[in-house]
Amino acid sequence: MKKTKKKVTVKSVLIKILILCICIVEIYPIFWMLSASLKQSYEWSAYPAYALNKGFYFQNYVDAWTRGHMAIFFKNSLVDTLISLVFIVIFSVLVGFAVTKMDWKLKGVVARYFQMGIMVPVATALIPLFQIYNRAGLYNTSWALIFSYIAFGLSLSIYLVTGYLRSLPDEIMEAAVIDGCGIYSLMYHIVIPLMKNAIVTVLVLQFFFKWNDLLFSMTFVSDTKLKTVQTGLMYFSDEFGSKNWGAIFASVSMSILPMLILYTILNKTIIEGMTAGAVKG
Amino acid sequence: MKKVLANKKAIALFVLPALILYTIIVMLPVLWSFYYSLYAGTPGLKWEFAGLKNYMKLFSDNNFRQSLMVNLKYIAFVMLGQVGLGLLLALMFNFWLTKFKSLVRTLVFFPVVLPTVAVGQLFAKIYEIQPNYGLLNSLLSGIGLQSLVQPWIGQAKTALGSLIAMDVWVAMGFYSVIFYGALLDIPSDVIEAGRIDGCGGFQLFRYILAPLLRPMIITSLTFSFTGTVKMFESALALTNGGPGTATRSLSMYMYSVSFTYNKVGYGSVIAIFIFLMCVVGSFIIGRFDKKEL
Secondary structure, eight states: OHHHHHHHHHHHHHHHHHHHHHHHHHHHHHHHHHHHHHOHHHHHHHHHHSOOOOOOOOOHHHHHHHTOOHHHHHHHHHHHHHHHHHHHHHHHHHHHHHHSSOOOOOHHHHHHHHHHHHGHHHHEEEEEEHHHHHHHTTTSHHHHHHHHHHHHHHHHHHHHHHHHHHTTTHHHHHEEEEEEEEHHHHIIIIIHTTTTHHHHHHHHOOOOHHOOOHHHHHHHOOOOGGGOHHHHHHHHHHHOOOOHHOOOOOHHHHHHHHHHHHHHHHHHHHHHHHHHHHHHH | OOOHHHHHHHHHHHHHHHHHHHHIIIIHHHHHHHHHHTTTEEETTTTOOOOOOHHHHHOOOHHHHHHHHHHHHHHHHHHHHHHHHHHHHHHHHHHHOOOOHHHHHHHHHGGSSSSHHHHHHHHHHOOOOOOOOOHHHHHHHHHTTTHHHOOOSSSHHHHHHHHHHHHHHHHHHHHHHHHHHHHHHHHHHHHHHHHTTOOHHHHHIIIIIHHHHHHHHHHHHHHHHHHHHHHHHHHHHHHTTTSSTTTTOOHHHHIIIIIIIIOOHHHHHHHHHHHHHHHHHHHHHHHHTSSSS
16 A cells, blocks of 8 residues: 555656646747847857856847837737727627527528638638739738738637527527617627627637738738738848847747737636637637 | 517628628639639730649649648648647646646647747747757757757758647647646546546546547547648748758648749649648548547
8 A cells, every 4th residue: 555655656756747847848948039039149159059148138129129120010910910800800790690690591601601711721812812902902001911811810700709699598689679779789788798708719819810920911011111020020030140149039039028928917818719719610 | 579680781781791801802712713723824914724734734743742742741740749749738737737737737828829930930040050059959969969969950851840849839738728628528427437447547548538538639630630731831930841842831832833933823723722632631530520439
């Protein structure tokens, strides 16, 4: 009896070490990058790469922000993402409501039509889309990005919203209608407040998708003034030369910081929102 | 009630804007790809009907075959790594971890929220050998394994493996959280009953947990599959398809054919191929849902 007890403790210690190792493997590279972003260039040749930064050389961040145009890229990413998010939420709540709760013949067909989009790889639509934007004069404008972000965000968002709406009891709506609510005030005063969780899920999921987009922004936008953070990062080393590791790390760290802050505050909501896309989609 | 919900004007107002945008930007281009695939040249310049010639070209194109092989290898290993390690982690959290469960979960999930390009740039520096050793090589040489120091993403032999390791690193936590949630839903008396009947760890997994988790495993495999078929961003950010064509995926090949070389017709054929691969693959994985293991 005593022997098995001891064996369990050895095993449990080993397991704890294993789990600790996994956490280190997942987190250490990020920590390394943050530390490396504060190194001066001589530190790279004088010390091994794993060494901590000797001082806090914030000039790297200044370089990235101004000379590397990170300020512009950030503004573009923020504007494009936020505008798309507003429309994705409005459209998905409205369409989701119309195809679940409202009375019309084609609602099943329309719901399935939107659902088909979940399967479409962006690459398949890319070539014709490029031609469309080109002919419409939207190539190299933020509109090309915003339209693409909204349209490609709809399928999954509508699907998630319909899932929530199905479980919403009709009685609440009936009571409101008896009290004299029309369709618009019903939407605004009853349905949308009840959908708060679904809206948060859609927002979280789509924020990460849109903020991380590379394919659209590298294809539809070529002007440096319109580039987003991701495209900016891609070509960062061309601008700075591959030897200026400090500035490259500073720019990458900067692109991660909003995520780091959001995640520290909202990690539970974010984890739930992001996994909802896989579990329900 | 009926009257309010059958308001035709409101329905049109709710559905039409989204429907129009979605049709023009998502569905129309997909159909348009089929039309493009029958033509050769560049739209507006030299544009002539080619019939099925583009499709025939697919079979004799060595570049296409290479990209397909790279893409298939990538799909297989990344799927296995993401879903397999995710499941393993979830089992560890559930059965062996008593304290700090939510802290560990939060830490392990963190890489999921990082932008792909940032991760690519970070790993490019981790794998670096010139002008200075990156993190991996400096650690290897630091612990005396000088012989293992190598240009991880600079040679064809290890480039794809390095890319796969990166993508598994990113998404492992995502799947572990999904599986962990599914494990919590399994009533503890089911597991208890298995234990009393004499199930060891492996048997417990094979006969009790695996069947109960199967729907979630299928969902995860499908999700991982549709993500890996598209293989583009991470490879572009880490290796740009190189060295040579060692990490060039189908999407990347399509991109260079249609946007660098302007062969829109042939590019469309590859785009359609990716689409079909996505549909057929998901369908095959979905089939396992119904069959007994």
